[in-house]
Amino acid sequence: MILVIPDHNNNSFDISTFNLLNAACKFNSDIHVLIIGENIKDLAYKISKFRNVSKVFMADAPHLIDLLPENHADNILKIANNYTHIIFNDSFYGKSIAPKIAAKLDVAPVSGVMNIISNDVFARTMYAGSIIAHVRCLDPIKILTLRSCSFDNKNINNDINNCADIENITVSSDLQLSKLLKEKNREISSSIDLTEAKIIVSGGRGLGSKENFNNILMPLAKKLGAAIGATRVAVDEGYAPNSCQIGQTGKIVSPILYLAIGISGSMQHLAGIKGSKTIIAINNDINAPIFNVADYCLCGDLFDIVPKLSSYL
DSSP: OEEEEOOBOSSSBOTHHHHHHHHHGGGOSOEEEEEEESSOHHHHHHHHTBTTEEEEEEEEOGGGTTOOHHHHHHHHHTTGGGOSEEEEESSHHHHHHHHHHHHHHTOOOEEEEEEEOSSSEEEEEETTTTEEEEEEOOSSSEEEEEOGGGSOOTTOOBOTTOOOEEEEOOOOTTOOOOOOOOOOOOOOOOSSOTTTOSEEEEEOGGGOSHHHIIIIIHHHHHHHTOEEEEOHHHHHTTSSOGGGBBSTTSBOOOOSEEEEESOOOOHHHHHHHTTOSEEEEEESOTTOTHHHHOSEEEESOHHHHHHHHHHHO
16 A cells, blocks of 8 residues: 655645656556644545545644644554555655654665656656656565656546545544744745746856846746756855755756756756756856756846847747
8 A cells, every 4th residue: 555645734725746656656556645743624624535545644733733743653553554565755845754764664765766667666766857767665565756747637636526534543632752943934936836837947157146036037037937946055145045956955847948047057956957847048158067068048138138038038
């Protein structure tokens, strides 16, 4: 049997959830879902109606609202031995809790899975995306984090005839290993989630400042109906919030159109955009590595090119 641990905010599921469910169908086995949080009855009911889901577990308690992996791990371990595969999204949450579960079960996790070849063979990237390796996992329980953008969600739909059983997991009320002391409100750069976006306008060090980042990229993104992305350097320099970071240590994206503006093209950033259908790069360095992977290259001053491009749209 397969256990899916979805990302959610206690009110709604992350879009990756439906990709994970579709990926789980490749194993041709019963699919169960475990939701951990507070006041999640509506989420449990919603996912119980999805095709191919045969059972939903809930771990519902006030101290689980913050989605801290230390508090969540014990609830997963209570039922983990019943499954051959436990699937997480390759998100910050999934990356933090999957190794913890794997260590407790004494198995090796397989991260960043791009394709499911068979029940025990998985395709994943290595060396910042420069190699795609086929990995065979012989552990009795496979702990997987999936790059959700590599899987579609076309076959996952509501089925009014499906009514999966919903079962509560007993949660120890005094088990609170971690506590969230403070949460800083994050700056919202775009109303479109990067992992869902069909078009992404992304900026790098070449923009020079937060003001340039906003003044140059925002008008273009607005006209294209695009999400805003950024390189790790741009985030570290304060040009954009962490939620915008794309790359090996950020979000993995696969838009139809990716505009790389003022981005040199480090290996860790290229690992995050390999799934893009079309890449347009704008840079004043003809030797920039981004030009080696871009479909269309514009070598010139981005401060001249991008405003003109925006004015033509």
